[in-house]
Amino acid sequence: MKRREFLLSAALGAAALAAPTVPRAATSTLKVGTYGGYFKDSFDKFIYPDFTAATGIEIESIAEPTGEAWLVQLSQAARAGQAPADVSMMAQLPRIKGERSGLWAKLDADKMSKIAALPDHFVHRYEDGSVYGTGAVSWYITLVTNTDAYPEAPTSWQALWDPANKDKLGLMSLATNSFLLEITASTHFGGTDILKTEEGILKVMEKLAEVKPNVRLWYRDEGQFQQALETGEIPMGEYYHDVTSLAASQGKPVRSTFPQEGAVLDSGSWVVSKASSALEQSQIFIDYMAQPEIQAKMSRNVGTAPTVPRDLTDLTDEEFASVSSDQAPILPLYDIYVDRGDWINQKWSEMITG
Amino acid sequence: MRATPGWVGLWPALMLAIFFLVPFGIMLAVSVSHRDPAGAFIPGFELTHYARFLSAFFAKVMAVSVGVSVAAAAICVVLAFPFTVFLASMSHRTQTVALVVLLSVLSLSEVIIGFSLSTLLSKTAGISNLFYWLGLIAEPRAYTPSLFALVTGLCYIGFPFAVLVLYPPVSRLDPEIVEAARVMGASASRAFFGVVVPNLRGAIVGAFILVFVFTLGSYLLPQLLGRSEDWTLSVHITDQAIYQTNLPFAAAMSIFLMLVALALVGLASLAGRQRRAA
Numbered sequence: 129m130k131r132r133e134f135l136l137s138a139a140l141g142a143a144a145l146a147a148p149t150v151p152r153a154a155t156s157t158l159k160v161g162t163y164g165g166y167f168k169d170s171f172d173k174f175i176y177p178d179f180t181a182a183t184g185i186e187i188e189s190i191a192e193p194t195g196e197a198w199l200v201q202l203s204q205a206a207r208a209g210q211a212p213a214d215v216s217m218m219a220q221l222p223r224i225k226g227e228r229s230g231l232w233a234k235l236d237a238d239k240m241s242k243i244a245a246l247p248d249h250f251v252h253r254y255e256d257g258s259v260y261g262t263g264a265v266s267w268y269i270t271l272v273t274n275t276d277a278y279p280e281a282p283t284s285w286q287a288l289w290d291p292a293n294k295d296k297l298g299l300m301s302l303a304t305n306s307f308l309l310e311i312t313a314s315t316h317f318g319g320t321d322i323l324k325t326e327e328g329i330l331k332v333m334e335k336l337a338e339v340k341p342n343v344r345l346w347y348r349d350e351g352q353f354q355q356a357l358e359t360g361e362i363p364m365g366e367y368y369h370d371v372t373s374l375a376a377s378q379g380k381p382v383r384s385t386f387p388q389e390g391a392v393l394d395s396g397s398w399v400v401s402k403a404s405s406a407l408e409q410s411q412i413f414i415d416y417m418a419q420p421e422i423q424a425k426m427s428r429n430v431g432t433a434p435t436v437p438r439d440l441t442d443l444t445d446e447e448f449a450s451v452s453s454d455q456a457p458i459l460p461l462y463d464i465y466v467d468r469g470d471w472i473n474q475k476w477s478e479m480i481t482g
Numbered sequence: 483m484r485a486t487p488g489w490v491g492l493w494p495a496l497m498l499a500i501f502f503l504v505p506f507g508i509m510l511a512v513s514v515s516h517r518d519p520a521g522a523f524i525p526g527f528e529l530t531h532y533a534r535f536l537s538a539f540f541a542k543v544m545a546v547s548v549g550v551s552v553a554a555a556a557i558c559v560v561l562a563f564p565f566t567v568f569l570a571s572m573s574h575r576t577q578t579v580a581l582v583v584l585l586s587v588l589s590l591s592e593v594i595i596g597f598s599l600s601t602l603l604s605k606t607a608g609i610s611n612l613f614y615w616l617g618l619i620a621e622p623r624a625y626t627p628s629l630f631a632l633v634t635g636l637c638y639i640g641f642p643f644a645v646l647v648l649y650p651p652v653s654r655l656d657p658e659i660v661e662a663a664r665v666m667g668a669s670a671s672r673a674f675f676g677v678v679v680p681n682l683r684g685a686i687v688g689a690f691i692l693v694f695v696f697t698l699g700s701y702l703l704p705q706l707l708g709r710s711e712d713w714t715l716s717v718h719i720t721d722q723a724i725y726q727t728n729l730p731f732a733a734a735m736s737i738f739l740m741l742v743a744l745a746l747v748g749l750a751s752l753a754g755r756q757r758r759a760a
Binding site for chain 2: 196197199200203204225228301302304305343344345346347348349352356359360361466469470473474477478481482
């Protein structure tokens with residue numbers, strides 16, 4: 129995911145200082161995969177050493193490739209009885225695809241008392257009710273603006289459709305990473321339920337197609353958009369709340385707004401390959417990561433939104449606002465992209481970016 | 483001394499077979515395999531991916547790809563040919579310096595070229611501010627993303643190739659041919675178009691084909707400099723291969739792109755051959 133690569137350059141200083149895990153006497157080793165770059169470096173530096181100190185389990189940190197390549201590698205390795213990583217952080221689409229093919233090991237929820245703090249949508253279960261994963265990190269996609277070009281912050285996603293914003297928007301280029309279908313449905317159709325049928329999706333796409341005259345850039349490369357946003361070249365768009373907040377705190381003329389319809393809450397989850405022989409340690413790791421104080425530590429050091437309710441954490445208002453919001457989020461309908469992915473992508477190419 | 487034995491020629495042939503034909507064969511096999519939504523593909527034989535490509539939408543995308551590359555190739559050749567003729571008339575030293583500068587352009591990555599051009603053509607920091615300062619335009623404006631920006635970027639990449647293909651035959655062209663034409667009363671432009679250009683038509687077609695094929699595979703510049711309607715087939719192949727993990731469809735599209743490229747290259751070289759026969 130480009131997002132991580134970008135975060136890397138945004139926080140190059142922190143990443144450059146990342147120290148390797150200090151070797152110490154440990155009873156066992158757990159291979160944990162996170163996205164290579166900023167995420168892996170931050171986890172290596174801020175999270176894993178304390179985990180090893182608390183549990184005696186050594187972490188072998190693995191850099192995952194971007195996109196769904198890691199899912200393909202895990203499933204092919206599992207067929208050969210291998211696990212390139214025991215625990216992996218997965219985006220939601222590959223997480224669901226792995227669930228459908230039974231790739232993830234079933235976990236013993238009784239041995240993971242701390243995951244009870246997680247909301248239901250962050251505890252992933254097979255159809256028979258058995259737990260196979262939990263929410264690891266989450267982040268918001270918000271409406272961002274250049275403060276020089278827009279002295280007043282917009283309040284609604286409606287701004288994307290405003291004829292006054294002709295040729296001023298930067299939006300992500302894929303249905304599966306922009307979540308613009310969910311945004312459109314929440315803004316114009318009273319919620320995302322309409323996306324549960326093909327006719328509904330087409331209606332939403334027709335509405336979304338109306339923004340096309342306003343879009344200057346459908347971006348794949350996040351660095352390209354952030355640079356254009358900071359210079360005011362492309363003064364409005366959708367982007368990541370945490371990165372925008374970081375840029376704003378460094379004095380860049382940008383702001384991130386949680387629109388009244390809500391911002392999009394996307395996330396990554398911990399799952400365990402069924403080929404892993406370290407199920408015990410994996411459960412300890414996943415349970416450890418679900419603790420509110422670890423979630424708060426990640427919010428402070430990695431810039432992710434906590435997966436547990438805010439009142440369980442000790443985050444200050446300012447710390448919380450820089451990564452999250454109390455407002456109800458727009459939750460992506462990941463299942464529709466798994467069930468009808470090719471169809472949605474084809475229609476998206478024809479109607480939205482075509 | 484004995485001539486180099488003939489079997490030495492087999493070595494490149496073998497390498498070509500291993501590193502070109504085998505990957506191509508794999509791509510062919512993937513393009514007819516079954517898509518597994520879990521991310522991989524299942525070996526098999528089906529033509530669904532080719533069928534999916536045969537639609538008005540992808541016909542349009544293919545037309546954009548070919549059109550953009552033909553435009554870039556034509557512009558490169560039109561600019562590079564007189565440039566090369568002019569360069570060949572310069573001193574050896576100047577020629578060397580010019581060629582080294584051109585070669586150094588080849589060492590730049592597409593990303594750097596794309597970002598540089600998007601800054602140069604931007605509203606906030608770009609060349610339009612100079613035009614505005616000179617009073618040529620009412621206010622600074624952005625020239626990117628646009629078809630113009632995209633073709634400019636592709637020409638930036640293609641131009642050195644065109645010069646490098648044209649340079650050897652141009653520098654070998656006997657200047658007495660031109661002199662003979664001038665002595666017989668041809669004007670300078672008439673001598674250029676009536677004598678120099680026909681003599682070098684093979685090299686011109688060669689340069690055109692090279693730039694065309696080279697720019698046809700570009701997938702970064704269309705994203706950095708083009709609007710979404712300017713996205714080439716290569717962009718859609720990248721989308722399918724990397725973001726949708728639909729390798730069979732990506733492979734099928736690649737094969738279509740290759741067939742179209744081969745057909746156009748064949749047509750162009752046929753045109754070159756007919757001239758020689760005439």
